[in-house]
Amino acid sequence: MLGWEFPPFKSGGLGVHCYELTRALASRGVEVDFYMPRTEFEIKGTTPRLIQVMPVYFGPYTAREAYGWDFMNRVMQYNLRCAEEVEKNHRERNYDLIHNHDWLTMRAGVLAKQKIKKPHICTVHSTEYDRSSLGPNHQILEIERMGMHAADRVITVSNMMKRQIVEKFGVDCGKIRVVYNGVDPDKFRKKWEVRKYSKEKVVLFLGRMAEQKGPVQFLQAAKKVLSVMNNVRFVMAGGGDMLPYLINYSIELGISDKVTFLGYIPENQLHEAYAKSDVYVLPSISEPFGITALEAMASGTPIILSKTSGVSEITTHCLRVDFWDVNKMAEYIIALLKYRVLNHTMGRYEVEDARKFSWGKTADETLKVYRELV
Amino acid sequence: MRRFSIFEENNGDPYHLYFNQKLNKEVFEKVARKCYLPTNSIMLDLINKYDGKFKISYSITGVFLDQCNEFNPKVLESFEELAKTGCVDFLDETYYHSLCSLFKDKTEFKEQVALHNRAMKSLFKHNPVVFRNTEALFTNEIAKIVEEMGYKGIVTEGWERILGWRSPNYLYRVKGCSSIKAFLRNYRLSDDIAYRFSAHWWSEYPLTADKYAIWLSKCEGPLVNIFMDYETFGEHQWVETGIFEFLKRLPEEILKYENLNFKTPSELVSLEPVGEIDVPTPLSWADMERDASAWLGNEMQRVCFRFLENLEPMVREAKDEKLMRIWRLLQNSDQLYYLCTKSWADGDVHKYFSPFDTPYDGFINFMNVLQDLKNRLKHKLKLHEAGR
Numbered sequence: 001m002l003g004w005e006f007p008p009f010k011s012g013g014l015g016v017h018c019y020e021l022t023r024a025l026a027s028r029g030v031e032v033d034f035y036m037p038r039t040e041f042e043i044k045g046t047t048p049r050l051i052q053v054m055p056v057y058f059g060p061y062t063a064r065e066a067y068g069w070d071f072m073n074r075v076m077q078y079n080l081r082c083a084e085e086v087e088k089n090h091r092e093r094n095y096d097l098i099h100n101h102d103w104l105t106m107r108a109g110v111l112a113k114q115k116i117k118k119p120h121i122c123t124v125h126s127t128e129y130d131r132s133s134l135g136p137n138h139q140i141l142e143i144e145r146m147g148m149h150a151a152d153r154v155i156t157v158s159n160m161m162k163r164q165i166v167e168k169f170g171v172d173c174g175k176i177r178v179v180y181n182g183v184d185p186d187k188f189r190k191k192w193e194v195r196k197y198s199k200e201k202v203v204l205f206l207g208r209m210a211e212q213k214g215p216v217q218f219l220q221a222a223k224k225v226l227s228v229m230n231n232v233r234f235v236m237a238g239g240g241d242m243l244p245y246l247i248n249y250s251i252e253l254g255i256s257d258k259v260t261f262l263g264y265i266p267e268n269q270l271h272e273a274y275a276k277s278d279v280y281v282l283p284s285i286s287e288p289f290g291i292t293a294l295e296a297m298a299s300g301t302p303i304i305l306s307k308t309s310g311v312s313e314i315t316t317h318c319l320r321v322d323f324w325d326v327n328k329m330a331e332y333i334i335a336l337l338k339y340r341v342l343n344h345t346m347g348r349y350e351v352e353d354a355r356k357f358s359w360g361k362t363a364d365e366t367l368k369v370y371r372e373l374v
Numbered sequence: 375m376r377r378f379s380i381f382e383e384n385n386g387d388p389y390h391l392y393f394n395q396k397l398n399k400e401v402f403e404k405v406a407r408k409c410y411l412p413t414n415s416i417m418l419d420l421i422n423k424y425d426g427k428f429k430i431s432y433s434i435t436g437v438f439l440d441q442c443n444e445f446n447p448k449v450l451e452s453f454e455e456l457a458k459t460g461c462v463d464f465l466d467e468t469y470y471h472s473l474c475s476l477f478k479d480k481t482e483f484k485e486q487v488a489l490h491n492r493a494m495k496s497l498f499k500h501n502p503v504v505f506r507n508t509e510a511l512f513t514n515e516i517a518k519i520v521e522e523m524g525y526k527g528i529v530t531e532g533w534e535r536i537l538g539w540r541s542p543n544y545l546y547r548v549k550g551c552s553s554i555k556a557f558l559r560n561y562r563l564s565d566d567i568a569y570r571f572s573a574h575w576w577s578e579y580p581l582t583a584d585k586y587a588i589w590l591s592k593c594e595g596p597l598v599n600i601f602m603d604y605e606t607f608g609e610h611q612w613v614e615t616g617i618f619e620f621l622k623r624l625p626e627e628i629l630k631y632e633n634l635n636f637k638t639p640s641e642l643v644s645l646e647p648v649g650e651i652d653v654p655t656p657l658s659w660a661d662m663e664r665d666a667s668a669w670l671g672n673e674m675q676r677v678c679f680r681f682l683e684n685l686e687p688m689v690r691e692a693k694d695e696k697l698m699r700i701w702r703l704l705q706n707s708d709q710l711y712y713l714c715t716k717s718w719a720d721g722d723v724h725k726y727f728s729p730f731d732t733p734y735d736g737f738i739n740f741m742n743v744l745q746d747l748k749n750r751l752k753h754k755l756k757l758h759e760a761g762r
Contacts, residue, residue: 316733317715317734319731319732319734319735320731320732327381330381331380331381331738335738335742339741341673342734342737342738344673345737346734349715
C-alpha cells in the first residue's frame with residue numbers, strides 16, 4: 001500500500017483511513033507493506049510493516065504554493081523511488097496487488113504496476129477540485145486523471161465522489177467501487193460521560209481552515225445564533241491558510257469574544273473536544289466524506305451536515321443543510337442548543353448508528369474489491 | 375406542515391404560516407384522481423349491480439371532509455351518493471385524526487367525537503353506532519369512554535398479543551366495560567390486499583379474486599373484518615397492479631359461496647361476543663409493534679405530544695375559534711409520525727410519507743410551530759386580561 005501519512009504523522013482523514021484500514025486488513029490475514037515518506041523517527045515492528053522511502057517535508061494538505069516547482073519535483077522523485085522500492089521488495093515479498101491513496105502516490109502506483117505486472121487499485125479520498133481554493137492545479141489534475149484511468153479499480157469514499165470522478169474525470173463507472181470510511185465508537189468518550197467546564201454551550205467546527213471546509217459559513221451562522229442567544233461559544237479547531245483571515249473576520253462580525261480558535265489539536269484533545277461540544281457542524285462546501293462527522297456521532301454529539309458531504313449519504317441521524325443556507329444552519333444550531341430532548345435523542349441514535357460504520361466493515365468492503373482482481 | 379423559520383417575520387394568519395396548503399392541495403388532488411374518485415365510482419357500480427348484496431363501511435375523518443370541501447367537492451358528492459344507497463355504513467372517530475384519546479383529560483376526545491358525529495349526521499344522514507379510534511388505537515379505558523358515549527361497538531386490531539390463540543373472526547367483550555363489543559381487524563387477510571397484493575416476493579402472488587374468496591370461505595367464525603386504508607385502491611397499489619379489476623371481481627366471487635355475504639358493523643353488532651379481551655396498554659394497527667410507538671416511541675415525540683396536550687387549558691381560555699382549529703389540526707397523528715426514529719423496515723414507511731429530511735428536522739419544525747402557537751395564545755390571553 002502506497003500512502004503518505006500514517007499516525008502519529010498525520011494531518012487529516014487520509015492518515016486515519018490508512019492506519020485503520022491496514023490494521024483491520026491485517027486482522028483479516030492480509031499482509032500489508034505500507035510505503036510512506038521517511039520521517040525523523042524510525043519505526044519498527046509495527047503492523048503493517050512501514051517502509052519509509054525518502055524524506056519529504058510537507059503534508060498532503062499544507063500550502064503547496066509555497067513550495068513552488070520544487071514541490072512537484074520532490075513529489076515526483078518520491079513516486080519514482082517508491083516504485084523502485086516496490087520492484088525491489090517484490091522479488092522477496094511477492095506482492096499480489098498495489099493499492100495507493102490519492103494523487104500524491106498515484107504515479108508510484110501506476111509505475112509499480114508496470115514494473116511488477118500486478119493489478120493496481122487507487123483510493124480517491126479527495127480530488128484537486130475539493131482541495132484547492134484558488135483554482136485547481138492542472139498538473140495535479142492530470143496526474144489524477146491519468147492514474148484513475150490506468151488503475152484496475154478506483155475506490156471512492158462516497159457516491160458523491162464517485163459521481164464527481166465520472167463527471168469530471170470521465171472514469172468508467174463500472175470500475176469504481178464505493179467504500180465508506182469507518183469509526184471505532186469505543187475509542188470515543190460519550191458526551192454524557194464527560195463533565196463540562198462551564199455552563200456555556202459549545203458549538204464545534206473541526207477541520208482545516210480552508211475555503212472548502214466552510215469556516216466562513218460557520219462564522220456567519222454563529223453571528224445569526226448570537227443574535228438570539230448569548231450563552232454560546234463557537235470553537236474552531238484546526239490549522240490552515242485561512243486562520244488569520246478567519247480571526248479577522250470574527251472581529252469584523254463583532255463576535256470575536258464568542259469564538260475560540262484552537263489551532264491544530266492532537267488526537268487526545270480531539271476526543272475531548274467532541275465530547276464537550278453540544279453541536280458539531282460540518283459546513284463543508286465540498287467534502288468527499290467527512291470522518292469527523294462519524295467521530296462526533298461516536299461521541300454522541302449531534303451533527304449538522306452540509307448536503308455536499310459524503311457522510312450525509314449514510315446517516316439519517318443528523319440535520320442536513322445546504323452550506324450556503326446560513327439561516328437554516330443557525331436555526332438548527334439554536335434548536336439543538338435549546339431542545340435538550342432533541343440533542344439527547346439524536347446523540348443516542350447517532351452512537352447506535354455509528355456502530356454500523358466500523359473500520360472492519362471498511363476493510364471487508366476493500367477486501368471484496370481486492371478479490372475481484374486477485 | 376410548512377417550513378417554519380424563526381428568522382422570518384412570522385406575522386399574519388398562523389394557518390398559512392404553519393400549514394402548506396399548496397402541498398396539501400397537490401396531494402389531495404393527486405390521490406382524488408388516483409384513488410377516491412375511481413374507487414368510489416366502482417363501489418357505487420358494485421352496489422347497484424348486486425342490488426343491496428354488496429356493502430361497505432367507511433371511517434372518514436372530519437379533516438378529510440374539510441379538505442374535500444376546500445379542494446374538490448366532487449369527492450364529497452361521490453361519498454354522499456354512496457351514503458344514499460343505504461348499503462354504506464359510517465363509523466365515528468376523532469374529527470382531526472388525533473391521538474387525544476391518550477390525553478389525561480378526555481374532554482377534547484369527547485368533543486372531537488361529537489364533532490365527527492355531527493358531521494356524519496349532517497352530511498350522510500347517518501348516526502354511527504360503531505366507533506373506530508384514530509389508527510385503531512385502543513385500550514380498555516378508551517373502550518369504556520366510547521361505551522359511555524353510547525356506542526355499541528368499537529374496531530381495533532386483531533393482534534395476537536391480545537388474542538393469544540383466539541380468532542379475530544368473532545366479537546369480544548372488553549375488560550372493564552359492560553356492553554361494548556370489539557370488532558377485530560383480520561390483519562392477515564386485510565394486508566394480503568393492502569400490502570402484499572402486488573408483492574412479487576409473495577408466494578401467493580398474483581392474488582386473484584377467486585383465490586381470495588376461497589380463503590374467506592374457509593375462515594372460521596361468523597365474520598371477517600377486512601379493513602384497510604382507502605388509498606390501497608389506486609394509490610398504495612397503483613392502477614397498473616390490477617387492484618381495480620380485483621375489486622370489481624371480488625363481490626361476484628364472494629357471493630358464489632353460501633357461507634359468505636357482505637355485512638356492515640352496524641348490522642353485526644348484535645352478534646353475541648364469545649370472550650373478553652384485556653388491553654391495558656395501547657394497541658393500534660401501526661408498525662410491527664402494533665402499539666403507540668409509531669407516534670410516541672421516542673422522547674422527542676413524547677415531548678411534542680405533552681406540549682400539545684398542555685396547551686389545552688390556554689386554547690380553551692383564549693376562546694379563539696381559529697386558534698382552536700389550528701391546535702386541533704396540529705393534533706393530527708401524522709405530525710408525530712414524522713418524528714419517528716425507528717430504523718428498520720417500518721422506518722422506511724415513515725420516511726416515505728414524511729415531508730421532512732430527517733425526524734430531527736421534523737421535531738424542530740413542529741416545536742417551532744408549537745412555540746409560536748403558544749406565544750399567540752399567551753398574547754390573546756393578555757388581551758383578554760386587559761379587556762377585563
